[in-house]
Amino acid sequence: MKGLAMLGIGKIGWIEKDAPKYGPLDALVRPIVVAPCTSDVHTVWEGAIGERTDMILGHESIGEVVEVGELVKDFKKGDKVIVPAITPDWGSINSQRGFPMHSGEALGGWKFSNFKDGCFAELFHVNEADANLAHLPDDVDPVAAVMLTDMTTTGFHAAELAEVKLGDTVCVIGIGPVGLNSVAGANMMGASHIYAVGSRPDCARVAKEYGATEIINYKQGDIVDQILSKTKGAGVDKVLIAGGNVDTFAQAIKMLKPGGAIGSVNYLGSGEFIKIPRIEWAVGMGHKRINAGLTPGGRVRMEKLASLVQTEKYDPSKLITHRFEGFEKMEEALLLMKDKPSDLIKPVVII
Amino acid sequence: MKGLAMLGIGKIGWIEKDAPKYGPLDALVRPIVVAPCTSDVHTVWEGAIGERTDMILGHESIGEVVEVGELVKDFKKGDKVIVPAITPDWGSINSQRGFPMHSGEALGGWKFSNFKDGCFAELFHVNEADANLAHLPDDVDPVAAVMLTDMTTTGFHAAELAEVKLGDTVCVIGIGPVGLNSVAGANMMGASHIYAVGSRPDCARVAKEYGATEIINYKQGDIVDQILSKTKGAGVDKVLIAGGNVDTFAQAIKMLKPGGAIGSVNYLGSGEFIKIPRIEWAVGMGHKRINAGLTPGGRVRMEKLASLVQTEKYDPSKLITHRFEGFEKMEEALLLMKDKPSDLIKPVVII
Amino acid sequence: MKGLAMLGIGKIGWIEKDAPKYGPLDALVRPIVVAPCTSDVHTVWEGAIGERTDMILGHESIGEVVEVGELVKDFKKGDKVIVPAITPDWGSINSQRGFPMHSGEALGGWKFSNFKDGCFAELFHVNEADANLAHLPDDVDPVAAVMLTDMTTTGFHAAELAEVKLGDTVCVIGIGPVGLNSVAGANMMGASHIYAVGSRPDCARVAKEYGATEIINYKQGDIVDQILSKTKGAGVDKVLIAGGNVDTFAQAIKMLKPGGAIGSVNYLGSGEFIKIPRIEWAVGMGHKRINAGLTPGGRVRMEKLASLVQTEKYDPSKLITHRFEGFEKMEEALLLMKDKPSDLIKPVVII
């Protein structure tokens, strides 16, 4: 089979591989819609997860089941499915401890385009199919649904990590596709004021549609100062980090109330330390909680997110700015993601 | 001063009283908008809280500060304020235990028209003014804001008690003014499918506007059967009880998934027992949690709710179906609440 | 193979069966220590779970691995293992929802002597061996360890369900082997006053050793009166229910503070309703939470409990009052459990 692979750091190309083997609990899936992710870009061009050779890229997809192992009960050939980016080993120690996304090891639930070949292929492998696939509901557009697999779940998780409550004032740092979903997640969990930090007009527009009450443009001054000014010095209840870098946490701490919380879903690709400013962290006494983690995945997560689309509580299609048609367009879509033109939020490839 | 009082069980009338005394932490407030509550009706005509003599009614009001005690710092004569129905003694044992609404004793935070004169008067007393009053923001309509003091906070609390999460399927039993807010609260906390149980068309319309995805009319068959049918036998993640009686809990248990939760804010005025069906409660083994309690009150709660109005995340004015103008119209409004015509959700009196 | 079975309601006997088949994730285990459980007695002589024919009994065992499926990684023939009474399907919908004990359906994680043959046999089947077996540590006595599989985990779960906190005042109703573990669990989670309700002297002695500060003998008066008298009318923060029947909940509600919680692990075998007294439940407004459920199971749970034995924080051997040696003694041990002499807490059979 054919796939678009990372040949090595800095290089991509089409390769031929055998179709993946699958075990009794697993499935083989053919992608019908895929989307490239910023982390594919980091993986290839920044070497974020280290060297990989001929590893097929891609972890966001809607697919059709092609084969299932003999112990798979709920899925069969031909089923249309949502395939989450995170596919845990559900019986693992860390899953039992409450952290399936870390099954096996930290981040061990993230397998596609990390430990194994991803979905930019004619076929790909899904472990524990009954637990990790979700049926695509008839009334959900597969193109919109591909956003659920990573962007939506990751963005929402920032709001979950920060435990956004009814009437909370929230700052969301970063309004790329993940951050936009953090805005939507905060809004859906009951935030009132949502200050969304970003500058690109298209993202700002979607942020507002998703519930942001104000856009904070970092080009117009220090964002901490802007937030403190808008909150009359009080700061915010919660900060969601969906962009920036290791230094973003210091800003978050400075704009947070005592007893507030940070929820971060940002993959920190470089820098030796995240530096928490001692004074503004109230000399370690201020109950400013720092929560950061990989999104949950798996079937139930996808079903819950899909139910929000079905009930029109949430519209992931707002994120999609560029559409490609045809299997071979994966490459162009990925390169677009790398180039990141100013009007790009998220491209998809319909196969 | 003049006030509309419960003279005894079954009897109301206008009485004259001295203006309330107030201590160093307290305030005297003049109502500018009030609303009668179903519990005023229960108090008078059903004797729900026992005999009371010449007790001024009313616990939902927006007011203007007339006097403050010498230790009050944040409020002064002339300030427009939101006065929550629940005004805890914040230093009490139960407040420190995390339950300020039960300060002193169970339900001890509910003082107006319960332990002391209420707001259907020319003046009324507010304990711990700095902690229990909230400034009415300039951009919030006082007529809409009077809903926040009880209807909104109580309705939302059902969703909080049940811990509604992103993508939960929820059934809300009862769509009077509290239940409508339970719908809104569930929706604002991220529910997807919201089944709202009720029959009155005006309520059903507002329920849909507040996020209900389907109306379940109990006149069209057993509600448990209807819910199980709509969920293909799975039941719902959460049931919010904002109406019915002691028998409603059995229905809720029957439609709940294992691991689901009930959040009830219904004042149970009669019946000896709430009966939990043993089999459907999974012989006491199913983790179907039962949480029920009085709404939180106080200043911060009101500020948070008001912020949801300010940011246009929530519109309490949808609840108001009848408006009266003039102090003396309190009586008419209360009698309307007693009569409960089919087009009534909530009346207000603008003074 | 040979096994001690329920032949039908009210009848037990030794039967011959084929060794169980096992799948790629499963294991076959030979018991080395087993214990009969009160629920075996209920199953057979009260028909608590309905009719069963030739079903091998027993769900508490320490064993030795005899065979493993080809996908099992962490266990091999000859390994000594702790086998929890509850062995979830870890990828199931309810497991992903946070309730693995309800995998498949309510109580679906309870398989032995319920849906499939139990451990009173020469061999028994364990599903998802890597996730459901735990290695027996060298420094843990297998005889003591058999208590962990059900008695300890179930008893502790009552304290978890009630969320016992440092300095809480707790009442534990029932001091059979499960209730004694609820005492131990409450004590290990930081309870101060622990009132243990029971009457048998041997149980009372162990209750004190496990941290009970006072024994409440129901033969000496109404237990609610006794608790309220001892707490000067305040009641307790938490009530753990590990005995009694459907009527026990009314007592629990009556002795609970506003904002308190019930944690129940009692299997309710009969009665149509659990009746919650409306007045003492503070007319549904008192935040007296009711949590009740089946114990968690699986590997990590067993490892955590075993670590408490290894570090001498908890001694399960106090529960064992009767020891039998030899496979065929299972019958005698089970009948002893049925007869329940006054000096019995828990018998074990060493094979």
Place this chain on the structure above:
Amino acid sequence: MKGLAMLGIGKIGWIEKDAPKYGPLDALVRPIVVAPCTSDVHTVWEGAIGERTDMILGHESIGEVVEVGELVKDFKKGDKVIVPAITPDWGSINSQRGFPMHSGEALGGWKFSNFKDGCFAELFHVNEADANLAHLPDDVDPVAAVMLTDMTTTGFHAAELAEVKLGDTVCVIGIGPVGLNSVAGANMMGASHIYAVGSRPDCARVAKEYGATEIINYKQGDIVDQILSKTKGAGVDKVLIAGGNVDTFAQAIKMLKPGGAIGSVNYLGSGEFIKIPRIEWAVGMGHKRINAGLTPGGRVRMEKLASLVQTEKYDPSKLITHRFEGFEKMEEALLLMKDKPSDLIKPVVII
């Protein structure tokens, strides 16, 4: 009245002041047992909270009520009381938000020897007496009880912040008087393995008595290496920080499992940043939570801690290594705390 004061940074001395004024909710208390705290030492000799002039020191005391304001109900002249180091304004915004220790501002609940005169005086002032004093039970030794006011509550809070669960493996960094209480707190919340990091033999002995299973001596090698070696590379579930400095957090992160949590109660007196190592924090994806905050205070907290002493679940007297008698010995006790001889855990002064 006379008091032992900080005259300025680096200088202490006895001064004369008027007795404090008190308001209607407040009390004047005469100390009967006091203890100096390391933070008194930091305050004076390191200028940790900035310049102070003629501020009376001390925030740990058992006292006798001398005067009460006219609104105080539960305390009267002559009552023996436990006075917590943290005495919140219970109606404040942050108290209502769930963080009374931050009433007014971050750390605003810490008033004694910070914002106002402390307890090293003939008389001292207590705000909101009904909410902030606790009756000293007859059966609790006042000398032991003075530990509860700060050492116990602070130490236990680390275990609460990290949410120690039954069977957790815990590392406690620092075994001074606070860290010893973190050991005790972790043990009382159900930890199994408790690795206590420290070197002084007297502290190590008490750590073992309080539940530590192993002492990790940092003089014998890197503590991260030691912990990883003892846990076979797995790391610990929770790290409690009760000593060290801003660099201690990096060690904590490195020894923590994915999904683990830090609970820190260490006052961080110097250093610009707390540095979280990016790689070991799993690139911001590992759910290694960081919780740090000032202890709760107030009446109920003290009552709960006292109940643990009454029921002999916890013995604070183990912490007391040096006893002084006489008011004027406060100076000697404070200087001893400054000198910190190797056999010192905690001194008390009995007046």
